[in-house]
Amino acid sequence: MPTFDPVFSPRERLALRWICWLGLLALAWAQLRRPADGWGDAARAIRIDVNRAPLAELRAIPGVGPVTAAELVRRRPFAGEQELRELLGDARWRRARPFVALDAPGR
Secondary structure, X not given: OOOOOXXXXXXXXXXXXXXXXXXXXXXXXXXXXXXXXXXHHHHHOXXXXXXXXXXXXXXXXXXXXXXXXXXXXXOOOOOOHHHHHHHHOHHHHHHHHHHEEOOOOOO
8 A cells, every 4th residue: 555655755745835835926916806895796786876866875876975075965956077086085975886877867
């Protein structure tokens, strides 16, 4: 019956090290290629209509706090994305955009 020798040769150890390092590099590369907002495609399917959503739902949008949510309700209806961008500012708009649906007012 053959016996199993757990000791690896120097060449086998070197090969195992390279395989481990390549695996770690692949994981690091995958992390770098993730979306900057960290949400991914599944979360982008959740969109909130800012013309109809209640205050609590508006606060769930990234970058929208209680004051901004109240301002969104006060300034309704929004006819286009430009009005929202002016209210939120460019940085917050980039974070919130994947989660915002904007139906035309009066629909």
